[in-house]
Amino acid sequence: MSNFLWFLITDVAFLLLKLELGLFLSFIMTLCVVLGPTTIFRVMSHPIEYYRAVRRAMQASGRPRIPAPFL
Incomplete structure (x- = not known):
């Protein structure tokens, strides 16, 4: 038993x-289907560089800067 x-x-x-x-x-x-596999692998392999690239793109577009915890 x-x-x-x-x-x-x-x-x-x-x-x-x-x-x-x-x-x-x-x-x-x-x-992967929604964002694309390239984006997923890029974020997983280099998260800090991806965050900086997104932040630079947002600043270049004239949008207000978002604090890091809320990005």
Whole structure:
């Protein structure tokens, strides 16, 4: 009985982990479709440079400067 209970607990935990991973991957794929994979990889590999480029572009367009936590 103890082995069956242990198997049931680990099986449910594994199914939940698979579900969570699937949701995360579908979220990443949706971002890639919406923003484009190039943008996603650029942000993931160089986040500070991307933030600076966005800030420079916003300042050049004449929009007011947004503080860093709210960008």
